[in-house]
Amino acid sequence: MSFAPLAPEFVELLNEHQPQLRRVARLYCPDADDRQDLYQEIVLQLWRAWPRYEARPEAKVSTWLYRVALNVAISDLRRRTRHPAADRLLGPAALPEVPVPPPEGPDPDDLAELYRAIARLSDVEKTFVLLYLEEKTYAEMADILGITPNNVRVKMHRVQDKLRQLLTHPA
Incomplete structure (x- = not known):
C-alpha cells in the first residue's frame, strides 16, 4: 500500500x-x-x-x-x-x-508520580484528566466527549477525588 x-x-x-x-x-x-x-x-x-x-x-x-x-x-x-x-x-x-x-x-519525580497515579485510573477517567491538563473548559470537554457540561462537572469532580486518594495513599 x-x-x-x-x-x-x-x-x-x-x-x-x-x-x-x-x-x-x-x-x-x-x-x-x-x-x-x-x-x-x-x-x-x-x-x-x-x-x-x-x-x-x-x-x-x-x-x-x-x-x-x-x-x-x-x-x-x-x-x-x-x-x-x-x-x-x-x-x-x-x-x-x-x-x-x-x-x-525524563520526567521529573513529581510528574512521574502523577503519571503513575493516572495510570491506575480507568480509560474514561484518564480522558478527563488529559482534557483537564490541556486546560479545556467543561463546555469543550462536553463537546469532545459527547456529554453535557453538567455531566462533565460531576465526572470531573469524581476523577479529581479519586486522583487525590491515589496520590495521598499510593499502593
Missing part, C-alpha cells in the same frame, strides 16, 4: 497540535517505544480521516483531533491488554513521512 504525500496544511496542523497528541499517547502508553508507535498510529489515523474532516468539518479542529487521538489510544490500549503477544508479531507498517521531534526527556 502506498500513501500520497501529506498535505502542507495537515503537516502544519500536526506540528501545531503535536504536544497535545503526544500527551494523549503518554497517558495511555507508559513505555517510550510503544508510546512512539501509538503516536505514529494516531498520526496515521488522523491522516486517513483528514479528507473527510476537511470536506465536511463538523467540529473545531482541536475537538476532532482529540476525538481521533483518544479513540486510537483507547483502542490500542485494549488491543495490547487483550493480545500482548500480537505486538511482537506485527511487522513495520508503511507510514507516510511525518516530522518526528527529538525524543522526550
